[in-house]
Amino acid sequence: MVWAPADPGIVRSVADNPGPHDTEILIRALYAEHGRSLLAYATRLTGDRAAAEDVVQETLLRAWKHADDLTSGSGSVRGWLLTVARNLVTDRARARAVRPTEVADVVDTPPVTGDHSESVVNTMVVMDALDKVSPEHREVLVQLYYRGRSVAEAAKELGVPPGTVKSRSYYALRALRAVMAEKATEVSHE
Amino acid sequence: MSEHDRTQLGAYALGALEPAEVAAVDEHLATCAECRAELAELTEMKELLGEVPPEAFLEGPPEGGDLLLQRTLREVREPQAQEPQLLEPQTKPKRRSRWLLIAAAVVVVAGALGGGVVLGRSTAPDSNEPVAGSKQVTTSDTTTGATMAATVEPRAGWSWVRVQVSGLKAGDQCEMVVTDKSGRTWVAGSWLVSDKAAKNGSTFGGGVLTPIDQVRSVEIRTVQGKHVVTATI
Known part of the structure; x- marks a missing residue:
């Protein structure tokens, strides 16, 4: 069987039938789609390009071995990969017990240490929620929050008036809240 | 902002407004409980965003060729490829948002139903001890107030030392x-301690x-010679 690299179902297919050829297709697809994100993240966490490459390699190998745990949908796959990479870095640094007593209000990025399973949950769930808001909403959050742009800069980047950036960012946060609330409702109905 | 203009609050919560706009919103918030409540909700969402690293929004393969890909592929072609080991869960996070508790419940449900996200196996069976023969020491310096976790890993005739230090000052x-x-x-x-490292701890x-077996101690000091913290291995 042949899978197109962009097909999210490839992950599960390989898990069902892990031939050597399929494995390569999986690794290549993950690398092509998520490699830059993973390597940049690992490089920031380790502060060391060579160590970061090791982490990315280990992450991809782990994805291959746990392909049946990866879900379809690129958001969740990426969340899984990033979380595994972070855990590998944490393990390498063995940063146990050295946490600031209280992390001041909001940090820009998740802490490097943390309970494994919970970290997996957090990053994956929020990424999944971000996948569910509209592309316009996601885009404005990426600009203002993740890239740290001002309204004026984001307006220029996105080619819309500053007033639109403002209102979109408001509705984007509302939309995110609605998605999270919906998840909460699903749970309470179980 | 004398009238309710909620559409300003999103950019305000995200810290993207100009100083003059911030001042105007502040002025309004001081007198408007309704907008303060709304802002609190938006701020909760902003905190959730912090669970996802900014690099999550980069697309495509790494820059600079596919050497790393080739190396990884070689690894999977090797039948005896060694799988790196994950460790026991680390210390519990202190900050918990009820949203994330909800999120955790969602994933548990998803796992129980057998659909979508299944997390357990991705971490649990790999939980294992650190690299065999590593030594790990956590220590604090009462004078400087710095705390350090140092790990020394064996290599063939040499050692790799990793530290996580908190209590350093930016700069x-x-x-x-x-x-x-x-x-x-x-x-x-x-290395130079960044603002973030001063706040969250510095990893090096x-x-x-x-x-x-010949490593006696690991000391962190400033290049100006000021002692910060020492771990005796």
Whole structure:
């Protein structure tokens, strides 16, 4: 069987039938789609390009071995990969017990240490929620929050008036809240 | 902003407004409980965003060729490829948002139903001890207030030392000095403490040409010679 690299179902297919050829297709697809994100993240966490490459390699190998745990949908796959990479870095640094007593209000990025399973949950769930808001909403959050742009800069980047950036960012946060609330409702109905 | 203009609040919560706009919103918030409540909700969402790293929004393969891909593929072609090991869960996070508790429940449900996200197996069976023969020491310096977790990992005839240090000040120029049992010292690198590292702790690693059983201590000091913290291995 042949899978197109962009097909999210490839992950599960390989898990069902892990031939050597399929494995390569999986690794290549993950690398092509998520490699830059993973390597940049690992490089920031380790502060060391060579160590970061090791982490990315280990992450991809782990994805291959746990392909049946990866879900379809690129958001969740990426969340899984990033979380595994972070855990590998944490393990390498063995940063146990050295946490600031209280992390001041909001940090820009998740802490490097943390309970494994919970970290997996957090990053994956929020990424999944971000996948569910509209592309316009996601885009404005990426600009203002993740890239740290001002309204004026984001307006220029996105080619819309500053007033639109403002209102979109408001509705984007509302939309995110609605998605999270919906998840909460699903749970309470179980 | 004398009228309710909620559409300003999103950009305000995200810290993207100009100073003059911030001042106007502040002025309004001081007198409007309704907008303060709304802002609190938006701020909760902003905190959730912090669970996802900014690099999550980069697309495509890494820049600079596919050497890393080739290396990874070679690894999967090797039947005896070694799988790196994950460790036991780390310390519990102190900050928990009810949203994330909800999120955790969602994933548990998803797992129970057998659909979508299944997390358990991705971490649990890999939980294992650190690299065999590693030594780990956590120590605090009561004078400087710095705390350090140092891990020394064995290599073939040399050692890899990783530290996580908290209590450093932004702008500190630090170096890691490893002393072996004969009293010889090795500078295993130096770094500058960023604002973020000052807040969250600084992670650093370096290698020294000393076998692990010869490593006596790991000291962090400033390049100006001021002692920060020492771990005796």
